[in-house]
Amino acid sequence: MDIAALQKKMRGAFCVEAADLLAELDSSMLELESRPQDADLLNRVFRAIHTIKGSGATAGFNEMAAFTHHVEELFDEARLGRLIITPQMIDLALQAKDMIGQLLDTEDPSSLEGPCADIVDALSKFLPLKSRPATNGHAKASHGGALEQRHKIFFKPHAQVFFSGTDPVSLVDELCALGRATVTAGVEGIPSLESLNPEQCYLSWEVELVTAQPLAKVKEVFLFVEDESEIRMTSQLEPARGGSEVASPLTGFLNIAGQSLAALAGFLAQRRAATEPDLTCCKNYLRVLKTFQASAHHQGRIAVVALLEEQVHFLDSAVASNSAFSNQTTDALADGCQKLTDLIKSIGQDNQRDIMSEPAASPAPAGAPQRDTVPASESKKDANHGASSIRVDQDKLDRLMQSAGELLVARNAFPVLAKRLALEHGLSAVGKEVKDAGDHISHIAEDLQAAIMSIRMMPIRTVFQRFPRMVRDICRAQGKEAELILEGEDTELDKTVIEQIADPLVHLVRNAADHGVEMPDARVAAGKPRAGKITLKACNKENNVVIEIHDDGRGMDPARLKQKALEKGLITASAAASMDDRAALELIFLPGLTTAEKVTDISGRGVGMDVVRSNIRRLHGTTTLESHQGRGSKITITLPASLMVSKGILVEAKGEVYVFPMSSVVQMARLPRQQIHRHEQSHFVTFRNEVYPVLRLADHFAATKPFGEVAWPAEVPMAIVQTERGRVGVVVDRFVSDVEVIVKPMGRDFANISAFQGATIMGDGRVALVINPAGLI
Amino acid sequence: MTKIIMIVDDSTSMRQMVNFTLAGAGYLVVEATDGIDALAKSATQKVHLFITDLNMPNMDGIQLTRKLRAVPEYRFTPIVLLTTESHLEKKLEGKAAGATGWVVKPFQMEQLLAVVKKVCP
Numbered sequence: 001m002d003i004a005a006l007q008k009k010m011r012g013a014f015c016v017e018a019a020d021l022l023a024e025l026d027s028s029m030l031e032l033e034s035r036p037q038d039a040d041l042l043n044r045v046f047r048a049i050h051t052i053k054g055s056g057a058t059a060g061f062n063e064m065a066a067f068t069h070h071v072e073e074l075f076d077e078a079r080l081g082r083l084i085i086t087p088q089m090i091d092l093a094l095q096a097k098d099m100i101g102q103l104l105d106t107e108d109p110s111s112l113e114g115p116c117a118d119i120v121d122a123l124s125k126f127l128p129l130k131s132r133p134a135t136n137g138h139a140k141a142s143h144g145g146a147l148e149q150r151h152k153i154f155f156k157p158h159a160q161v162f163f164s165g166t167d168p169v170s171l172v173d174e175l176c177a178l179g180r181a182t183v184t185a186g187v188e189g190i191p192s193l194e195s196l197n198p199e200q201c202y203l204s205w206e207v208e209l210v211t212a213q214p215l216a217k218v219k220e221v222f223l224f225v226e227d228e229s230e231i232r233m234t235s236q237l238e239p240a241r242g243g244s245e246v247a248s249p250l251t252g253f254l255n256i257a258g259q260s261l262a263a264l265a266g267f268l269a270q271r272r273a274a275t276e277p278d279l280t281c282c283k284n285y286l287r288v289l290k291t292f293q294a295s296a297h298h299q300g301r302i303a304v305v306a307l308l309e310e311q312v313h314f315l316d317s318a319v320a321s322n323s324a325f326s327n328q329t330t331d332a333l334a335d336g337c338q339k340l341t342d343l344i345k346s347i348g349q350d351n352q353r354d355i356m357s358e359p360a361a362s363p364a365p366a367g368a369p370q371r372d373t374v375p376a377s378e379s380k381k382d383a384n385h386g387a388s389s390i391r392v393d394q395d396k397l398d399r400l401m402q403s404a405g406e407l408l409v410a411r412n413a414f415p416v417l418a419k420r421l422a423l424e425h426g427l428s429a430v431g432k433e434v435k436d437a438g439d440h441i442s443h444i445a446e447d448l449q450a451a452i453m454s455i456r457m458m459p460i461r462t463v464f465q466r467f468p469r470m471v472r473d474i475c476r477a478q479g480k481e482a483e484l485i486l487e488g489e490d491t492e493l494d495k496t497v498i499e500q501i502a503d504p505l506v507h508l509v510r511n512a513a514d515h516g517v518e519m520p521d522a523r524v525a526a527g528k529p530r531a532g533k534i535t536l537k538a539c540n541k542e543n544n545v546v547i548e549i550h551d552d553g554r555g556m557d558p559a560r561l562k563q564k565a566l567e568k569g570l571i572t573a574s575a576a577a578s579m580d581d582r583a584a585l586e587l588i589f590l591p592g593l594t595t596a597e598k599v600t601d602i603s604g605r606g607v608g609m610d611v612v613r614s615n616i617r618r619l620h621g622t623t624t625l626e627s628h629q630g631r632g633s634k635i636t637i638t639l640p641a642s643l644m645v646s647k648g649i650l651v652e653a654k655g656e657v658y659v660f661p662m663s664s665v666v667q668m669a670r671l672p673r674q675q676i677h678r679h680e681q682s683h684f685v686t687f688r689n690e691v692y693p694v695l696r697l698a699d700h701f702a703a704t705k706p707f708g709e710v711a712w713p714a715e716v717p718m719a720i721v722q723t724e725r726g727r728v729g730v731v732v733d734r735f736v737s738d739v740e741v742i743v744k745p746m747g748r749d750f751a752n753i754s755a756f757q758g759a760t761i762m763g764d765g766r767v768a769l770v771i772n773p774a775g776l777i
Numbered sequence: 778m779t780k781i782i783m784i785v786d787d788s789t790s791m792r793q794m795v796n797f798t799l800a801g802a803g804y805l806v807v808e809a810t811d812g813i814d815a816l817a818k819s820a821t822q823k824v825h826l827f828i829t830d831l832n833m834p835n836m837d838g839i840q841l842t843r844k845l846r847a848v849p850e851y852r853f854t855p856i857v858l859l860t861t862e863s864h865l866e867k868k869l870e871g872k873a874a875g876a877t878g879w880v881v882k883p884f885q886m887e888q889l890l891a892v893v894k895k896v897c898p
Contacts, residue, residue, distance in 0.1 A: 006797055014790035047832060051788040054861065057883030058794055065883060163846065165855035165877035170898050199852075224878035224896075227869075 007060055014059035018104055021048045023465065025097050029090055030468050036085040046075040052100065063109035063116075064100060070120045071096045073127060082128065091476075092122050094469070148179070148212045148238040156186070156204035158228035163199070166225055172205050174221045179211025184255045187291065188263075192280060204230075206255070210238050253299045257344045260292035264337050268330065277325035285333070286315055304343055311336040394495075397456060404452050407445045408740055409761065414438020416764050453494070460538045460547075461489035463502050467509050467536060474513040481531035482517045484509075488538035493545055497639060500619055501547070504612040508549045508635055509536065511608060516553030516633055526630065528552065543640060543647070543663040550634040556627040558584035565593055585625050589613045620661070620757050622722075622774045649719065650736040650768065653697035657768040658732075659741055659760060660719060664773040666727060667720040668735060673712040685718065685729045692720060692729040695776070701755070721773045728776065743770045780897055781822070783807045785815040785829035785841065786859065795828065798886040799893065812836025816844055819851065826897040827856040828880075828889075831867055839867070839874050846875040855896035859884075 028045045035041060049072045057065035071093060077083035096119050103109050103116070153175065157168045172183055186204035190196065211218065215235060222231055267285045274281065289312050296304040311333070318329045414434055421431035464486050471484040493501070517523075517532030524530055535550040558581040565571045565587045571579075587593060591610040613623045621639035640663060647662035669687065676685050676694060683694035718729045741760035757772040782804045784795045796806045807822060809815035811833040819827075827845065831838040838858050845851045855877040860867050868879060877896050880889055 006801070009797060010790070010794045013793045017788065017790040047787075047834070050832060050861075051791070054882045055788045055791040055794070058886075059790060162853050164872065164875050165853055165896070170895075173898070174895060227872065 010059045011061070014055050014061070015104060018052055018056065018100075021052055022097060022101050024048055026094070026469055027465050029093055029097065030472065032085055033087055033090045039079065042075065042079040042085075046072070046079045049075055056104075061104065061109075063112075064103040067096075067103060067116050067120065068100055070123045071100075074123055077127060083126070089126055092119065092126075095119055096123065148210055149215070149235050150238040151207075151209045151211070151215075151218055151233055151235045153207045153209060153218070154204065154230070154232040155207065155222070156230040157201050157225055159200045159202070161201045161225060161229065164224075168201060168203065168205070168225075171221055171225065172207060175207050175209055175218070178213045178218060178221075179209055181207050181209040181211075183207050188259075192284065253295065253301065254344065254348050256295045257292065257304075257340075257347075260288050260295075261337065261341055261344065263288045264333075264340075268334050268337065271325075271330050271333075282315070282319060282325075286312065289315070301347065304340070304347075307336070307340055307343060311340075392455075397452075401452050401456065404445070404449045408442075408449055411438055411442045411445050412740070412762065413764075414441070454492075456495045457492035458495050458498055459489060460491045460493055460498065460545075461486075463498055463505060464489050464536060464538075467505075470506070470509065471513045471534060474510065475517075478514070479519065480513070480517055481520050482513055483531050483533050485533065485535045486537075487535065491538040491540055491545055493639070497545075497619055500615060501637075501639065504615045504637070505536075505547070505549070507608040507612050509534065512549055512551040512553065512633070516551035516555075518554050541638075545639045547637040547639070548634060549637075550632065552632040555629040555632050556585060556588065557629050561585065561587045561593070565590060568593060585627055588625065589623075617754070617772075617774060620772060620774070648739050648741055648770065650739045650762075651697070651717075651719065651732040652734045652736055653701070653732045656701075657736065657762070657766060658697065659739060659768050659770045660721060660730075660773065661757070661770065662738075664722050665719050666722055668718070669720070670715040670717050673714060673716055676712060676716060687718075687720065687729065690727075692727055694718070694729045694731055696731045698731075698733065700776075721776070723773045723776050728773075730776070741768070741770065779803065779805050780825040781805045781807060782826045782828060782893065782897070783809055783815060783819060783824045785809040785812065785827065785833070785838070787811055787830065787833045791830070794886070795889065798889060802890055802893075804893070812838070812841035812844070815841055816848075819845070819848075824851070825854065826893065827851075827854065828859065828893075829856065830859045831871075839870055839876075842871060842874040842876050857892060857896060 025045065025048050028041060028048065032038070032041050032045060049068060053065050053068040053072055056068065074083070074089065074093065078085050099112065099116060099119055103112060106112060155168070155172070157166070157171075161168055175181060176183065184206045186206065187202075189202040189204065191202065196202075209218065218233070219226075222229065264285065267281055267288070270281050271278070289308055293305055293308040293312065296308060314332060314336070315329075318326075323329055415438060418431040418435035418438065421434060422428040467486070468484050471482055474480070475482050512534045513532075517534065518526070518528075520530045523532065533552045535548070537548045537550070539546055561584050562571070562576045562579060566573065566576050570590050570593060571587070589609045589612075593609075616623050616637055616639070619639055621637055624636045624638075625633070626636070627633040640661070648659040649662060649665055649668065651658050651660060667687075671685060671687065675687065676683055678684075683696075685692050685694050716731055717733070717735055718731050719735075721728050721730050739762070741762075743758040743760055754774075755772060755776055757770045759767055759769050762768055782799055784792050784799075784806060786792050786795070787810055792808045792810075796808060799806050807818060807824065809818050812829075813835050815827070815829065816836075818824075827841075829838040829841055836844075842856050842858070845854070845856060856875065858867070858871045858876050858879040859882050860871075860879050861882045871879060878892060880892050
């Protein structure tokens with residue numbers, strides 16, 4: 001595995017998670033400000049910071065982790081009840097949280113050392129004084145001397161050791177892997193089979209280890225079991241001696257032999273003393289013999305093995321022939337025991353004799369057995385463990401959307417074909433079947449489209465969630481007090497719309513906090529509550545999403561707007577004079593206009609509102625403004641909920657077809673010509689007690705003005721359409737049908753024509769221009 | 778036989794990092810997001826070693842250890858706790874619950890591998 005690639009992968013994975021955690025911290029910390037004692041909240045905040053620190057360090061973001069540690073401390077104290085969170089702490093915590101984000105983004109974390117140190121300093125003032133342990137006390141082997149030491153280690157694990165998932169034998173193996181070792185198992189503790197509990201550990205081990213590894217490493221083997229186990233260690237320097245290699249295994253065997261012989265002697269004594277035949281004793285005797293035999297065999301002590309084999313056979317046959325408990329048997333066994341003892345003694349004295357030819361018979365493995373490494377390709381990785389959501393590449397989603405949309409348009413061909421079959425070829429029956437098939441496909445296509453759309457839909461909360469912090473920061477910076485109320489956070493919008501609406505909303509909320517809300521004293525003087533109220537509301541209305549930003553601040557002054565516009569030469573004097581208040585308010589959308597007394601850091605450069613309006617227009621939305629001096633302002637943004645396929649009304653004017661987006665059409669009617677009145681160069685229509693200006697589509701796009709009277713037909717097809725300037729009656733030659741269209745953008749050269757959103761291809765292949773009612777006038 | 782290791786941690790990136798490291802060393806890794814998830818998954822799939830964080834929502838590492846020890850199949854399976862230096866006192870609680878060992882966070886991947894090889898050879 002390439003280390004660099006692995007590291008990069010880990011860092012990437014962590015950054016994705018960190019982004020989510022940091023965003024969550026933003027809102028959690030603010031919530032904490034109003035509920036500083038909420039234990040649940042405190043824990044959440046702590047856990048998020050804790051995870052950022054832990055995972056971040058593991059991913060290699062060491063400076064960030066070190067910095068985060070200090071923030072974590074603060075919240076650790078808080079959640080343990082040793083500290084109460086104050087607004088100043090939240091201020092600092094938010095700063096720190098921003099710093100964490102910066103540390104993750106930057107190429108050179110050390111460049112942020114200064115600012116980090118400042119924050120850490122400030123944090124430490126809140127913390128009770130205590131000595132901090134050094135980070136990450138992982139014992140490193142400081143010196144690996146060439147000098148060898150001989151350690152005698154006695155290890156008796158706790159009887160319940162298996163219950164902690166530990167296998168003591170693996171620990172013994174680990175010890176042996178450190179050098180050259182002899183192992184003797186202590187089996188005295190093993191009860192007879194009937195009383196043996198397989199879940200308990202009855203064994204102990206004596207290990208003689210010769211190793212150059214430091215003592216710490218030896219002790220480390222028992223790291224997890226030292227508390228409950230009996231461990232005794234004596235160490236001495238091992239003189240460089242060649243003979244020790246061979247001596248150690250022997251010593252081990254001699255130990256075992258000694259133990260076994262002692263056990264046998266014990267049993268023999270028992271037998272002699274027993275008044276009744278004791279089968280258990282026999283069994284134990286046999287067991288010891290066999291264990292001893294196995295050891296001897298392991299050591300390659302053939303003579304010993306042979307002797308023991310003899311004994312085993314003898315006892316077996318004695319038991320079989322029911323003479324196991326006779327004195328003769330006992331004597332024979334004692335005899336055999338003695339022979340063994342003598343043999344062992346001679347082995348001890350002369351350790352050259354009796355060694356088997358195979359040199360490989362060493363008691364303890366000199367090194368850990370090699371583990372087969374399974375190649376990584378064989379291990380199947382299931383990438384979606386426990387995932388309730390999947391991250392999808394945006395491109396893939398776009399392609400899917402595209403296809404679905406095209407399917408919806410392509411299905412429009414079916415009715416057309418059906419008609420042709422019926423009319424041009426007289427095949428009405430088949431024509432109907434074609435139409436039915438088309439309808440069926442239509443339904444499926446609509447379902448598909450809706451499903452894909454919903455994938456792209458995200459709650460507007462994702463945009464809203466940054467605003468509480470922003471309002472708070474502005475207020476604190478300016479000494480104002482304001483409350484931000486969010487409504488309709490669950491309202492869903494297409495992802496692209498959300499991304500594009502973010503900046504305009506930021507502008508508007510900033511304006512509300514910066515310009516709208518007055519200073520607390522001014523508010524009180526005006527009879528308002530001290531804290532301003534800014535409401536950000538989103539809701540669904542038909543096919544649109546409506547977002548309102550409302551503040552109860554000072555509102556806008558139409559007179560001042562006119563004056564400023566005049567000063568900047570944005571309007572003429574006569575225009576200013578004839579402008580009513582409503583129109584004056586619209587002036588705010590002119591580029592370069594600001595009535596702010598001074599340009600603050602935040603807003604006042606006058607580039608805000610016009611950018612807002614054009615951004616929203618680009619999304620085929622509208623922006624309207626209401627304001628009352630002294631009482632506040634309200635800005636309403638209306639956006640189509642979905643981007644791509646729209647329902648519309650197909651109309652015809654002067655031989656061309658156009659599509660009106662359904663959401664903009666308030667009413668369609670055929671009006672008698674009498675209801676249209678002329679006034680100077682324009683026409684008006686009265687309809688249901690309302691008066692609407694009339695616009696003839698045919699003339700409008702041809703940019704021609706009819707001379708003299710217009711020849712109105714008896715019945716005038718008219719669509720009452722919502723534009724930015726209010727409602728307009730649009731006269732067409734004819735209503736054709738409802739349609740569903742994919743609005744394709746017009747292409748760069750035509751993009752600035754505000755009257756059109758784009759174009760679409762009809763079922764019969766004709767191109768229809770899609771009107772943008774907002775920009776119609 | 779390939780050993781199957783379960784990593785239980787509510788941090789996605791931590792799980793991924795452990796996964797990368799252990800899979801590269803030849804183990805099969807199963808991920809779980811908290812104690813409850815871990816219990817569910819280990820019921821349907823044999824696990825040879827559990828590595829679990831202490832601090833998790835829904836069910837923490839110590840509780841998970843206790844519950845696992847109550848499952849006959851996992852009474853003797855090694856369980857390693859991921860703990861931070863400030864929580865070394867959790868060590869005792871962990872041991873009492875039946876944990877095999879621990880790794881201190883933040884850790885280098887080699888450390889984790891060493892402990893894995895130690896408890897699950």
